Amino acid sequence: MIMSESNRIPDAPVDPMFLERWSPRAIAPRAITDQMVRSLFEAVRWAPSCFNEQPWFFAYAVSESGRAKIADVLVPQNQVWAAKAPLLMIIFARKNFAHNDNANAWHAFDAGAAWMSLALQAHRLGLVSHAMGGFDPEKAYSALGVDKEKYVALAAVAVGYYGDPAALPEPLRQREAPAHRVAMAEKLLVIQ
Numbered sequence: 001m002i003m004s005e006s007n008r009i010p011d012a013p014v015d016p017m018f019l020e021r022w023s024p025r026a027i028a029p030r031a032i033t034d035q036m037v038r039s040l041f042e043a044v045r046w047a048p049s050c051f052n053e054q055p056w057f058f059a060y061a062v063s064e065s066g067r068a069k070i071a072d073v074l075v076p077q078n079q080v081w082a083a084k085a086p087l088l089m090i091i092f093a094r095k096n097f098a099h100n101d102n103a104n105a106w107h108a109f110d111a112g113a114a115w116m117s118l119a120l121q122a123h124r125l126g127l128v129s130h131a132m133g134g135f136d137p138e139k140a141y142s143a144l145g146v147d148k149e150k151y152v153a154l155a156a157v158a159v160g161y162y163g164d165p166a167a168l169p170e171p172l173r174q175r176e177a178p179a180h181r182v183a184m185a186e187k188l189l190v191i192q
């Protein structure tokens with residue numbers, strides 16, 4: 001449905017969802033259901049976290065006015081393709097543990113796990129998701145009313161149905177293909 005899967009050959013057997021999930025920019029300007037939105041955030045909810053603190057905090061929008069606020073926080077290169085997505089969000093993480101107010105060194109690690117849960121749940125729902133580091137964190141705190149002393153803005157995400165790549169401006173249309181990966185061995189160190 002979304003891609004030719006032939007360019008994603010695994011080095012070892014793996015659940016197909018890991019290969020099938022990718023980050024397209026062609027997202028259809030078509031609404032997703034409330035139930036889908038709830039399922040995405042339910043997947044987030046069950047992500048593991050240090051001390052089970054669940055330090056993630058998702059500011060999201062499905063309404064036109066809300067999406068415009070989040071789209072405004074994105075860099076122009078991301079606005080071009082992401083602004084019309086039916087679900088936009090900024091992922092924040094609480095910097096300190098709630099239980100003792102000490103710095104939580106794993107806040108970003110845990111929020112990353114939560115984002116991946118959302119991405120895989122989106123795939124299971126027949127949706128696509130695309131994370132973005134290209135946004136203005138300062139704008140995010142002020143426009144979305146999030147306390148920057150307490151939370152750090154980590155990423156933006158667009159979610160929706162896969163759209164029409166032909167509608168993308170060049171050169172994004174050219175780049176609309178699943179990315180490759182380096183060989184597994186390059187990322188592993190076997191300790192004997």
Ligand SMILES: Cc1cc2nc3c(=O)[nH]c(=O)nc-3n(C[C@H](O)[C@H](O)[C@H](O)COP(=O)(O)O)c2cc1C
Pocket residue numbers: 021022023024078130131132133134135155177178179
């Ligand atoms: C934290 C993070 C930040 C990213 N920032 C952007 C971005 O600002 N704009 C963009 O088009 N893609 C962005 N991406 C998408 C990556 O380029 C993409 O995930 C990567 O190339 C791997 O491709 P795949 O997700 O299709 O497997 C980002 C992804 C992550 C996880």
